[in-house]
């Protein structure tokens with residue numbers, strides 16, 4: 326190619342490629358925006374999303390397996406056992422430490438702890454990030470004596 | 478403006494005010510100036526909103542949505558209030574008087590140019606017999622402000638931006654000025670009113686669609702050079718956010734910054750308006766006999782849309798590429814157009 330033809334083809338190419346690019350952006354102009362209106366409209370988390378745990382207290386047998394499985398030791402369980410009756414007095418998960426690894430949920434023999442869809446649990450205090458899953462109970466003196474609290 | 482000056486005494490006497498007749502022209506001038514300034518400020522606000530909204534949708538986003546209800550249409554007003562309330566910071570090492578002075582040439586350049594824009598046959602401040610030339614001349618004042626701002630800021634990024642503005646200006650002003658010549662040759666006049674009037678009678682009489690299409694090419698060149706004169710992408714080198722912070726207005730804040738900002742958007746409106754008056758038939762509609770200011774605004778709006786569209790499509794050029802485009806592509810092409818159109822006009 327001579328210099329002259331290169332020049333003209335360059336000018337043409339410049340205009341042409343600009344037009345191609347503009348056609349692409351025009352297509353995008355009329356396509357649906359991908360924006361999620363987050364604080365107004367909460368996004369749907371996918372199934373199997375690993376969010377804040379869901380704990381089914383009535384099923385829990387207080388076996389501490391989850392607390393033992395946790396690699397960062399952030400589960401704290403308190404349990405009162407009287408014969409066959411099991412009272413979960415404490416089931417705290419410290420979300421400052423938790424890394425949502427799902428390791429606590431798999432070994433649970435009663436299948437009562439799961440990873441949930443919730444994710445908005447930010448807090449302004451350190452205490453606020455420790456979530457208490459067990460329903461608060463008043464214990465008798467006798468029960469207080471046999472309450473076992475286990476971290477690991 | 479003269480009509481306004483003739484019209485004012487009746488209005489004033491009806492409303493029971495007495496004004497010395499010597500003051501009437503002054504009053505008319507003052508009115509025109511304030512209307513133009515208000516128009517410029519308002520249109521800048523609308524354009525900023527439109528740009529942000531369109532930019533959002535070009536990128537599959539939404540743009541502003543919250544302020545003022547559904548479409549975020551009060552966003553630029555809110556931004557304006559924010560800018561008004563901000564502290565006006567002048568750097569310690571800056572050249573204070575020049576730093577303070579710099580935003581004014583930029584705004585005044587654009588505001589002055591609006592005087593000659595023919596919105597419709599009646600609706601224009603004044604019809605200069607050298608209207609096009611006047612607009613080009615006052616638009617260059619803007620560059621002085623930019624260079625002044627860059628120099629007075631005493632900041633390397635600002636100075637780099639200003640130098641780029643100077644380099645860029647030298648390479649686009651010539652094609653921009655020359656691109657007007659084919660139209661002037663065709664209309665035999667420099668007055669914008671006469672030029673638009675020469676394009677009456679439907680879309681086929683607009684200068685872009687006139688065979689042998691020298692004017693269509695020069696329209697393209699005028700538009701590209703106009704983009705460069707507005708410092709808009711892909712020619713936004715003087716600002717170049719990713720390299721120069723904000724280019725020449727890096728050190729500006731508050732009201733002074735908003736002057737630069739407003740001038741850019743009002744400049745968009747101006748270049749689009751001049752382009753639609755020169756090439757797209759101004760206030761004439763697509764069918765013969767249609768005449769209204771709305772046609773003019775619609776064409777201007779469309780050109781502004783194209784400007785925004787280009788901005789959100791093309792990446793920024795390098796400075797040597799801009800100089801190349803200005804001197805080696807636009808200038809030869811526009812010269813060919815001028816010569817071709819003149820030959821066509823004489824031989825016909």
Ligand code: SF4
Nearest residue numbers: 395423424426427429
């Ligand atoms: S998800 Fe992982 S880190 Fe969090 S509590 Fe369960 S085992 Fe511990």
Ligand code: SF4
Nearest residue numbers: 385386388389391433
């Ligand atoms: S492993 Fe399951 S059953 Fe055992 S303490 Fe944890 S949650 Fe309760």
